[in-house]
Amino acid sequence: MILSDLLVQARAQLDDTALPTLWSDPDVTGWLNEAIDEVCLRRRGILDSTTPSICSLAITPYVQRYHLDPTILKVERVRLGSNPVPLKKFTMGLMDDRVEYWDFPYRAGPPQFWFSDQDNKDHLVLVVVPFPNIADTMALSVWRMPLDCEYLKAPKDTPPMPFYLHRGLTDWVEYRAYDRKDAETYDPARSDRAYKRFEDRYGKRPSADALKLMGENALRGVQPQYF
Structure with a gap:
């Protein structure tokens, strides 16, 4: 209409x-x-995989956290430009439980996992694991506001x-x-x-809490492979 x-x-x-x-x-x-x-x-x-300003991020070597556009409610899928296989969705809690030193830059390599976090303004942040060791791009599929x-x-x-x-x-x-x-x-x-x-x-x-949990994928996780 x-x-x-x-x-x-x-x-x-x-x-x-x-x-x-x-x-x-x-x-x-x-x-x-x-x-x-x-x-x-x-x-x-609104499920979006094509708007460049929303769904494309440049990866910088040894940078692990990437601020997302404030219209994004939830990240559904992440894929590197150099690899057709999507990264595995994860949570910070499961990374802490199952992968030692995942946030140490000396373990840099091609990203294998991702999870959502928030900054001090409650804006979504995408975290890739391990620290990327080369420049690349990320293609996102997201649920977002207009x-x-x-x-x-x-x-x-x-x-x-x-x-x-x-x-x-x-x-x-x-x-x-x-x-x-x-x-x-x-x-x-x-x-x-x-x-x-x-x-x-x-x-x-x-509620605001429910939106925060949805954005952080807090209730979902997968079994990791150690890197």
Whole structure:
């Protein structure tokens, strides 16, 4: 669906088709963009392996930690440019338990494993093991939030997620519209019903702790091979 279609659907759902409308197009468009953010948080709506600024990292010899774009929620796959076989996904805890001195640069070599960590601002950091001993590149597959250029602005813009996730976006618009403290439009019961429909379709919003665990792959690991 494109923005103009979603605006028509939203107006019909809001019973707001007569002029002058109760809610402006900028307001409804803003709520649609909020809904896109919510879907990405609840359903990991954007899987990306091709955007160079997001999915390609240069490896520097003897550098083990790489800061990721802040739009990334979770790294799914990592592959070196020099090797068609993806690196093995891991966790810091399992590295500590099973591989001695994995974070010592004197054990440098071709990276075999990766895991996600966070910096002091809670931004995701990709860690490769062992320390790389040559320059290379990494190709990533990630789940991410929208880029600024992907939000709905022009009439023919389309949400940056699979088509089957589009139609329910207007439930979020209805929730936000009737939750506004306005004597003419405030209807908390209708707002709650719209929110429940949105939640039933896309799932509950994860907590900050749940998002952190997802980003760090904290619940998953594989058996390592010593290097």
